[in-house]
Amino acid sequence: xxxxxxxxxEPQGMxxxxxxxxxxxERNVNEGYNSVVMVFxxxxxxxxxxxxxxxxxxGIPMSKDFKDAQQLAAEYGIESLKGMAYMNFxxxxxxxxxxxxxxxxxxxxxxxxxVTDTRKLAEQMGDE
Numbered sequence: 368x369x370x371x372x373x374x375x376x377e378p379q380g381m382x383x384x385x386x387x388x389x390x391x392x393e394r395n396v397n398e399g400y401n402s403v404v405m406v407f408x409x410x411x412x413x414x415x416x417x418x419x420x421x422x423x424x425x426g427i428p429m430s431k432d433f434k435d436a437q438q439l440a441a442e443y444g445i446e447s448l449k450g451m452a453y454m455n456f457x458x459x460x461x462x463x464x465x466x467x468x469x470x471x472x473x474x475x476x477x478x479x480x481x482v483t484d485t486r487k488l489a490e491q492m493g494d495e
Contacts, residue, residue, distance in 0.1 A: 370403055370482045374425035375465055378417035378478055381409035391488050400487035407478045414478040415451055418470050421480070422453035430454040436473050449474035 377383075387406040387445040391398035407414070422428070429437075430452040440448040456463050469481040 370401075370465070371483065373468065375468070375480065375482065376421055376424060377405070377480075378407050378409070378414070378421065379441060380413055381407035381478060383407055384477075391481070393484065397473070399491035400484050402483040402488070405480045407480075409476050409478070411474065411476040414472045414476045417476055418451055418453065418472045422470050425468065426455045427455050427470060430469075431457055 384406040385392055388404060389399060390403040392400050407417075409417075420465075433452040436448060439445070451470075451472045453468075455466075455468045463485045465484070465486050467481075467483045467485050469479070471479045473479075
């Protein structure tokens with residue numbers, strides 16, 4: 368898959384949810400850009416470990432919003448913060464990388480991997 372050229376790998380030991388996963392292709396004239404959303408299920412600990420490994424291998428940092436939330440949780444002794452988010456972009460930013468990459472984990476052990484070719488998407492939407 369084209370996303371693997373970005374250093375992304377699929378999580379090991381988790382189950383792909385084909386009903387919630389989806390992709391687009393630049394080869395499809397009705398879509399015109401590459402994107403993929405892959406949803407996996409497993410235990411919370413496995414999802415957290417796999418997300419960290421994928422993010423580290425691909426060089427994707429923890430999202431700024433999640434870092435801020437973790438810092439606040441630590442400052443105020445909140446132990447119920449669950450999940451994780453790694454992103455190579457900031458939400459709402461106009462300065463996006465060629466590919467936006469998001470790796471997130473929900474408290475139920477759902478790992479979501481999302482990648483979009485932002486340049487091709489902008490071309491498709493007529494923004495470039």
